[in-house]
Amino acid sequence: MTFPEVLGPLENIDVLTVRNLYRDIPADLPLESFEALLQTGAFRLERILSRGHAAPKDEWYDQDRPEWVLLLQGSAGLRIEGQTKLIHLQPGDFLTLPAHLRHRVEWTDPECDTVWLALHYEP
Amino acid sequence: MTFPEVLGPLENIDVLTVRNLYRDIPADLPLESFEALLQTGAFRLERILSRGHAAPKDEWYDQDRPEWVLLLQGSAGLRIEGQTKLIHLQPGDFLTLPAHLRHRVEWTDPECDTVWLALHYEP
Numbered sequence: 001m002t003f004p005e006v007l008g009p010l011e012n013i014d015v016l017t018v019r020n021l022y023r024d025i026p027a028d029l030p031l032e033s034f035e036a037l038l039q040t041g042a043f044r045l046e047r048i049l050s051r052g053h054a055a056p057k058d059e060w061y062d063q064d065r066p067e068w069v070l071l072l073q074g075s076a077g078l079r080i081e082g083q084t085k086l087i088h089l090q091p092g093d094f095l096t097l098p099a100h101l102r103h104r105v106e107w108t109d110p111e112c113d114t115v116w117l118a119l120h121y122e123p
Numbered sequence: 124m125t126f127p128e129v130l131g132p133l134e135n136i137d138v139l140t141v142r143n144l145y146r147d148i149p150a151d152l153p154l155e156s157f158e159a160l161l162q163t164g165a166f167r168l169e170r171i172l173s174r175g176h177a178a179p180k181d182e183w184y185d186q187d188r189p190e191w192v193l194l195l196q197g198s199a200g201l202r203i204e205g206q207t208k209l210i211h212l213q214p215g216d217f218l219t220l221p222a223h224l225r226h227r228v229e230w231t232d233p234e235c236d237t238v239w240l241a242l243h244y245e246p
Contacts, residue, residue, distance in 0.1 A: 016203065016210070016218055016219075016220070016224075017218060018210060018212070018216050018217070018218045019216070019217055019218070020213075020215040020216050020217070021193065021215040021217060022214075022215040023215070037191070037217070038191050038219065038242070038244075040165065040244060040245065040246065041165075042163065042165030042166065042244070042245065043165065043166055043244070045191065045242065068160070068161050068168065070144065070240075072195070072215075080139060087139070087141060089141070090143075091145075092143040092144040092145040092146070092195075093141050093142070093143050094141070094142055094143070094144060094160070095139055095140060095141045095142070096139075096161065097139070101139075117193075117240075119161070119168065119242075121161075121163060121165070121166070122163065122165065123163060
């Protein structure tokens with residue numbers, strides 16, 4: 001699967017490629033999938049696919065950069081370290097996770113693929 | 124309407140705000156709406172709302188920075204200058220518009236609000 005490259009000004013305007021976030025989903029998804037859609041020195045935009053996946057017990061994300069994340073399809077339960085209440089994300093929900101805010105995905109929808117858009121960026 | 128500020132590391136983790144892209148849509152939308160969700164010196168992420176809006180005749184976007192754009196709800200017809208065929212965008216469709224590629228939105232869905240996510244960035 002390839003994604004559109006960033007085109008220079010007025011180059012290749014006849015090959016403007018339209019992709020769809022909800023297509024090109026692998027039949028097999030043994031692990032969550034993280035695919036770069038666009039990247040510069042200042043950010044990385046990625047599509048994340050989950051299929052009932054959850055973080056292993058006691059495993060936390062601890063990221064050097066903040067992350068803006070949007071859930072687009074499916075649903076998920078997000079845990080922030082030190083908080084007892086899960087954040088239940090549904091389609092359209094988005095939030096910003098500060099750098100080094102330890103968090104984990106406790107569950108994702110077992111019935112359908114969960115599609116996320118994540119923007120990791122230099123603040 | 125306010126959007127979550129970028130939080131510093133571990134600050135205010137009890138106020139992680141979850142917003143929803145499909146809510147907080149104005150009852151009146153005389154013009155298209157452009158709302159910043161997140162901005163740094165290197166990019167600006169925005170939500171665009173259209174309600175049957177179209178670009179005025181002969182008016183083109185000619186932007187200094189490339190734009191990655193994703194249509195999430197509704198539909199739209201995008202015209203690239205010099206191309207006869209419209210690009211018909213449906214939910215999940217995304218593409219990158221190079222800087223200074225002149226383009227215009229010929230139509231948006233007259234039946235429902237069209238919700239876009241746009242990322243303008245330094246290449």
